[in-house]
Amino acid sequence: MEFFSGKSICEGIVIGKIRYYSKRRNNIERVLIDDCAAESERFSKAKEIAKKRYIALRDKAAREISEAKAMIFEVYAMLLEDAGFNDSVVDIINSEKANAEYAVAVTGDRLVAKFSQMDDEYFRARSVDVKDICDSLVRILMNESTDIEELNEPVIIAAEDLTPAETVQLDKSKLLSLVTECGTLNSHTAILARTMNLPSLVGVSVDERWDGKFAIVDGIKGQLIVEPDEETLANYRALAEKDRLSKELLMQLKGKPCVTQSGKEIMLYANIGSVDDVDAALENDAAGIGLFRSEFLYLEKSDYPTEEEQYEAYKKVVQAMDGRKVIIRTFDIGADKQADYFNPEQEDNPAMGYRAIRICLDRTDVFKTQLRAIYRAAAHGNVAVMFPMVISLEEVLEIKKICEQVMDDLKNEGVEYGEAEIGIMIETPAAVMISDILADEVDFFSIGTNDLTQFTLAVDRYNSKLDKYYNPHHEAVLRMIRTVIDNGHAGGCWVGICGELGADTSLTDKLISMGIDEISVSPSNILQVKKAIREAEG
Ligand code: PEP
Ligand code: MG
Numbered sequence: 403m404e405f406f407s408g409k410s411i412c413e414g415i416v417i418g419k420i421r422y423y424s425k426r427r428n429n430i431e432r433v434l435i436d437d438c439a440a441e442s443e444r445f446s447k448a449k450e451i452a453k454k455r456y457i458a459l460r461d462k463a464a465r466e467i468s469e470a471k472a473m474i475f476e477v478y479a480m481l482l483e484d485a486g487f488n489d490s491v492v493d494i495i496n497s498e499k500a501n502a503e504y505a506v507a508v509t510g511d512r513l514v515a516k517f518s519q520m521d522d523e524y525f526r527a528r529s530v531d532v533k534d535i536c537d538s539l540v541r542i543l544m545n546e547s548t549d550i551e552e553l554n555e556p557v558i559i560a561a562e563d564l565t566p567a568e569t570v571q572l573d574k575s576k577l578l579s580l581v582t583e584c585g586t587l588n589s590h591t592a593i594l595a596r597t598m599n600l601p602s603l604v605g606v607s608v609d610e611r612w613d614g615k616f617a618i619v620d621g622i623k624g625q626l627i628v629e630p631d632e633e634t635l636a637n638y639r640a641l642a643e644k645d646r647l648s649k650e651l652l653m654q655l656k657g658k659p660c661v662t663q664s665g666k667e668i669m670l671y672a673n674i675g676s677v678d679d680v681d682a683a684l685e686n687d688a689a690g691i692g693l694f695r696s697e698f699l700y701l702e703k704s705d706y707p708t709e710e711e712q713y714e715a716y717k718k719v720v721q722a723m724d725g726r727k728v729i730i731r732t733f734d735i736g737a738d739k740q741a742d743y744f745n746p747e748q749e750d751n752p753a754m755g756y757r758a759i760r761i762c763l764d765r766t767d768v769f770k771t772q773l774r775a776i777y778r779a780a781a782h783g784n785v786a787v788m789f790p791m792v793i794s795l796e797e798v799l800e801i802k803k804i805c806e807q808v809m810d811d812l813k814n815e816g817v818e819y820g821e822a823e824i825g826i827m828i829e830t831p832a833a834v835m836i837s838d839i840l841a842d843e844v845d846f847f848s849i850g851t852n853d854l855t856q857f858t859l860a861v862d863r864y865n866s867k868l869d870k871y872y873n874p875h876h877e878a879v880l881r882m883i884r885t886v887i888d889n890g891h892a893g894g895c896w897v898g899i900c901g902e903l904g905a906d907t908s909l910t911d912k913l914i915s916m917g918i919d920e921i922s923v924s925p926s927n928i929l930q931v932k933k934a935i936r937e938a939e940g
Contacts, residue, residue: 403631406606410624411592414601415642416579421557422613433501441495445502448542453479478535503543510536531704558619560608566590566739567701574598579619581626583608588852588863588902590738597675599926605866652929656687660932662914662940669920670932673900677715680722682925690727692922693900697733700741709771716779727784730776734758734790738864758791763800773808780820788825788848793832798843829853834882841893849886851901855879874903887917898922910934
């Protein structure tokens with residue numbers, strides 16, 4: 403039995419088997435081989451295995467999603483047989499007496515470079531597919547059981563790092579917990595784990611030898627116990643039961659009004675990242691969706707999601723919420739949430755870089771597609787739309803103009819759409835300082851304390867070395883929140899908070915005394931916050 407400490411990103415106890423996830427190594431070793439024919443044969447066998455997997459994925463996608471979506475796997479299987487690709491791999495094996503892994507990786511890198519330089523956007527986006535295929539082949543050749551998306555049983559995923567894109571592609575029904583070495587409490591992977599209610603840890607020195615071993619994730623103390631002994635297991639089973647009972651107790655708050663002692667009603671909403679999260683929001687009595695991080699829909703895809711795909715996703719959420727408010731945030735791509743098909747460039751400061759509304763106002767084609775889907779979904783219920791990373795009045799005016807255009811287009815085309823409240827996220831100090839001006843232009847503000855804290859304190863929210871400086875309780879942040887609420891109210895806006903700070907019950911009383919109207923948190927935190935609201939003076 404071994405103990406490893408880390409930081410808990412979601413409380414709770416989990417007991418299960420570890421699946422170690424290793425990414426493709428950056429440097430694939432080049433090994434000199436004697437038998438080129440045998441090496442080519444090894445490459446052919448790996449291709450056969452990859453092909454079978456793609457065919458199985460095609461059938462699964464056709465059953466569970468649609469025939470059209472399943473086609474991509476058919477294309478992957480076909481690409482494996484592409485003559486140019488095969489000739490290049492075999493040529494490198496023969497001419498350089500190199501191992502198959504190396505030959506595949508070199509061929510892949512050359513093709514990716516070729517595709518990414520093409521003028522046609524469609525072909526540029528295909529570079530991601532080529533990379534995927536080559537990574538899979540290399541993993542098969544290296545005998546790595548790391549097709550992370552193929553989980554056969556519920557597992558604890560241990561990895562050095564997991565990007566939000568990798569996390570959203572995991573089969574949620576087979577996930578018990580995420581344990582990673584990198585990452586901070588406010589990274590988007592951590593937020594995703596919290597949204598999915600997975601007791602999880604960051605800052606654990608993970609080890610690939612844990613693969614297949616039994617373990618306990620203690621998301622209360624922040625500990626991982628690998629190969630626990632019987633006594634420890636029994637203790638933890640008892641603790642898990644206690645945890646379950648206290649959560650059951652909180653369930654008694656379901657259906658009770660969300661009002662303070664003095665009778666002020668607070669809108670208590672849920673933060674979600676996917677259509678699937680709506681069930682948890684409803685189970686935990688969310689009065690609405692305060693933040694739908696729509697960018698996760700983009701991260702699940704290998705190409706821009708279409709208007710129709712987005713419309714279906716938003717409609718499902720809106721219909722499930724049945725008249726309750728659903729606030730859809732337009733895509734906040736960039737920083738740690740990168741989708742390859744946006745062709746992101748290397749940036750020195752990506753959190754302060756080309757992201758969110760800056761991309762939207764640049765790529766109005768992609769922005770308008772999303773807005774059309776949102777306004778169409780608004781015909782089915784109570785929808786609001788909000789915009790991330792705003793820093794100026796000019797941006798807000800431009801956004802509003804585009805929203806008007808989108809509605810006009812839909813009207814002229816005779817497509818059904820609905821009205822939607824317009825709000826902005828207040829997550830930059832600039833937006834705080836001009837919130838009096840911005841309040842005249844929008845219906846509501848939603849304070850994004852995760853980014854607001856990092857920008858106010860000049861502390862990178864993804865740098866675990868700076869954890870002790872990342873303090874959302876800092877007086878500077880609290881004063882900003884107060885300013886935004888005061889300016890918002892003076893300008894006729896309602897004001898909410900959707901950053902992680904909203905779930906910090908030690909501040910609930912304070913936020914309410916400042917006049918907050920809405921609090922939006924991960925589904926698993928809703929009832930705790932409801933308890934704190936009902937106990938607050940108000
Ligand atoms: C925030 O910055 O507080 C926020 C809610 O947005 P995100 O965490 O997705 O950046
Ligand atoms: Mg943010």
